[in-house]
Amino acid sequence: MALLAGIEGGGTKFVTAVARLQAGCEPELVASEFVTPTTSNPAAVVNEMVGYLTEMSHEHGALDALGIATFGPLDLDESSATYGCLTTTPKPDWQGFDLLGSIRRGLEADGRTLPTGLDTDVNGAALGEWRWGAGRGHNPLVYITVGTGIGGGAIVNGAPVHGAMHPEMGHLCVPRHPDDEFEGACPTHGDCLEGLAAAPAIEQRWGLPPEEIPDDHPAWEFEAHYLAEELCVITFVLSPQVVVLGGGVMQREGLLEKARERLAEMLNGYVPAPELVPPRFGMRAGLIGALALAESAAG
Amino acid sequence: MALLAGIEGGGTKFVTAVARLQAGCEPELVASEFVTPTTSNPAAVVNEMVGYLTEMSHEHGALDALGIATFGPLDLDESSATYGCLTTTPKPDWQGFDLLGSIRRGLEADGRTLPTGLDTDVNGAALGEWRWGAGRGHNPLVYITVGTGIGGGAIVNGAPVHGAMHPEMGHLCVPRHPDDEFEGACPTHGDCLEGLAAAPAIEQRWGLPPEEIPDDHPAWEFEAHYLAEELCVITFVLSPQVVVLGGGVMQREGLLEKARERLAEMLNGYVPAPELVPPRFGMRAGLIGALALAESAAG
Numbered sequence: 001m002a003l004l005a006g007i008e009g010g011g012t013k014f015v016t017a018v019a020r021l022q023a024g025c026e027p028e029l030v031a032s033e034f035v036t037p038t039t040s041n042p043a044a045v046v047n048e049m050v051g052y053l054t055e056m057s058h059e060h061g062a063l064d065a066l067g068i069a070t071f072g073p074l075d076l077d078e079s080s081a082t083y084g085c086l087t088t089t090p091k092p093d094w095q096g097f098d099l100l101g102s103i104r105r106g107l108e109a110d111g112r113t114l115p116t117g118l119d120t121d122v123n124g125a126a127l128g129e130w131r132w133g134a135g136r137g138h139n140p141l142v143y144i145t146v147g148t149g150i151g152g153g154a155i156v157n158g159a160p161v162h163g164a165m166h167p168e169m170g171h172l173c174v175p176r177h178p179d180d181e182f183e184g185a186c187p188t189h190g191d192c193l194e195g196l197a198a199a200p201a202i203e204q205r206w207g208l209p210p211e212e213i214p215d216d217h218p219a220w221e222f223e224a225h226y227l228a229e230e231l232c233v234i235t236f237v238l239s240p241q242v243v244v245l246g247g248g249v250m251q252r253e254g255l256l257e258k259a260r261e262r263l264a265e266m267l268n269g270y271v272p273a274p275e276l277v278p279p280r281f282g283m284r285a286g287l288i289g290a291l292a293l294a295e296s297a298a299g
Numbered sequence: 300m301a302l303l304a305g306i307e308g309g310g311t312k313f314v315t316a317v318a319r320l321q322a323g324c325e326p327e328l329v330a331s332e333f334v335t336p337t338t339s340n341p342a343a344v345v346n347e348m349v350g351y352l353t354e355m356s357h358e359h360g361a362l363d364a365l366g367i368a369t370f371g372p373l374d375l376d377e378s379s380a381t382y383g384c385l386t387t388t389p390k391p392d393w394q395g396f397d398l399l400g401s402i403r404r405g406l407e408a409d410g411r412t413l414p415t416g417l418d419t420d421v422n423g424a425a426l427g428e429w430r431w432g433a434g435r436g437h438n439p440l441v442y443i444t445v446g447t448g449i450g451g452g453a454i455v456n457g458a459p460v461h462g463a464m465h466p467e468m469g470h471l472c473v474p475r476h477p478d479d480e481f482e483g484a485c486p487t488h489g490d491c492l493e494g495l496a497a498a499p500a501i502e503q504r505w506g507l508p509p510e511e512i513p514d515d516h517p518a519w520e521f522e523a524h525y526l527a528e529e530l531c532v533i534t535f536v537l538s539p540q541v542v543v544l545g546g547g548v549m550q551r552e553g554l555l556e557k558a559r560e561r562l563a564e565m566l567n568g569y570v571p572a573p574e575l576v577p578p579r580f581g582m583r584a585g586l587i588g589a590l591a592l593a594e595s596a597a598g
Binding site: 173189229234237 | 372387437438439451453455456457458460461462463464465466467468470471472473474487488528531532533534535536537538539540568569570571572573574
């Protein structure tokens with residue numbers, strides 16, 4: 001029975017957990033998750049997580065592997081000198097920070113080498129849902145999160161997709177809703193999908209945070225439109241069997257169904273629509289994903 | 300040394316060939332390619348190809364495997380009752396035609412079972428370029444053809460991408476060039492990429508077939524714009540290391556370079572651009588792809 005550590009790095013907090021994994025089962029946490037706010041001091045955040053994991057391994061035994069699923073963009077090219085570093089992230093204090101290296105240096109102080117898996121938060125979440133969750137074994141499986149940002153990851157032919165970098169599905173430009181005059185809220189791309197459909201865009205367009213907008217407000221038609229445009233693109237490029245839609249905004253009752261209807265209208269029978277499902281692991285998809293990355297690294 | 304048969308199914312012709320394959324080498328054709336026009340009588344087209352392959356196997360020995368890389372859309376789900384049939388293709392006489400089954404029935408009349416690989420023309424071409432060509436071993440590798448239609452295939456984590464169906468990258472909707480007033484020429488989607496940038500769209504917009512349009516005509520700025528929009532989408536979804544750009548329209552001198560410049564402007568350093576390269580196998584990418592499918596099927 002393997003003892004795995006998972007770290008989910010998010011825009012507002014890092015969540016760390018240790019879990020036991022029995023063959024054929026989901027991971028079981030050995031203790032409550034450990035939460036560290038994503039402050040402007042990345043070294044201090046890493047110190048806290050390393051301290052927690054060191055304590056856990058004193059209590060529960062040596063860790064077999066560590067998985068990290070984090071916000072990005074980050075360098076995932078193992079042959080690169082900056083492998084495991086954050087790159088052009090909008091958080092200035094984290095730009096260029098060697099996230100993987102600094103955690104490994106902390107955990108490997110005893111001279112042991114820890115097998116480590118690293119990926120984006122959304123590729124991690126995709127892997128967790130593919131391994132144990134809502135899209136078990138489906139090929140391709142895409143995971144999209146719609147919250148303060150929009151991101152997407154994909155499992156194709158059994159492994160996460162990385163290439164020149166990793167997918168950045170939230171920054172696609174899609175055709176605008178014909179009645180939408182909002183200029184877009186993405187600091188980098190203006191009216192990319194994230195700039196039109198993430199929570200801050202919804203709030204700026206309608207003057208209300210998404211959780212305060214009633215179910216029958218036109219905001220949700222706009223949102224379903226943009227999600228369907230994004231899903232349309234993903235369907236034409238990857239033809240996924242399943243798309244798992246997570247994140248805070250997707251918790252709105254009825255939104256998934258509205259997106260499904262709009263997508264069917266847009267595809268109009270030319271190609272089959274992927275199955276759209278909520279994540280099995282809900283808001284924990286990223287952490288479970290980090291544990292799935294640890295499992296893959298343990299081999 | 301394996302004896303492989305490959306069939307490339309295109310909108311105007313089917314090309315059939317038999318090749319010997321030595322480990323570590325490219326396939327070598329044993330005779331000239333056999334060309335059959337894509338008439339409105341699919342059964343007769345198949346009969347001709349089966350006749351040719353039967354003759355070849357009398358001369359050169361029993362075939363070890365067959366690969367088919369064909370226009371679509373087609374059913375690639377091996378568990379489906381209509382596996383190997385064309386589905387919603389715009390060619391009415393070919394809709395629903397059991398391409399794989401009818402060829403197999405012809406070739407397996409002697410009771411032998413022939414290992415068979417089937418994929419879209421563009422997934423086949425992608426596989427050929429990944430296996431022996433311009434993007435050898437790159438992950439992901441995307442192949443795009445720009446000719447009378449636009450299509451794209453992808454090799455991700457070592458195998459072609461299929462899911463609910465297969466990619467249909469030519470039918471993406473991308474933002475229009477700000478000065479483009481052409482209504483679009485795709486019979487199904489109007490102003491999707493194929494409707495704006497394939498050869499018939501170029502001809503309708505400018506009143507000249509692409510091969511008669513001079514190098515310094517604004518047509519090529521429009522074309523580069525649309526190719527870059529498509530490549531931008533593919534980069535955000537798949538982050539390919541290499542995109543191979545083939546097809547008749549791409550043979551225009553300087554177009555690949557123009558598309559590369561426009562893509563770099565659009566991505567603006569946010570994510571790395573894939574390497575854009577011409578196909579090693581040129582107009583034979585589909586046939587070589589069919590042979591690569593045969594090789595995979597031979598195991």
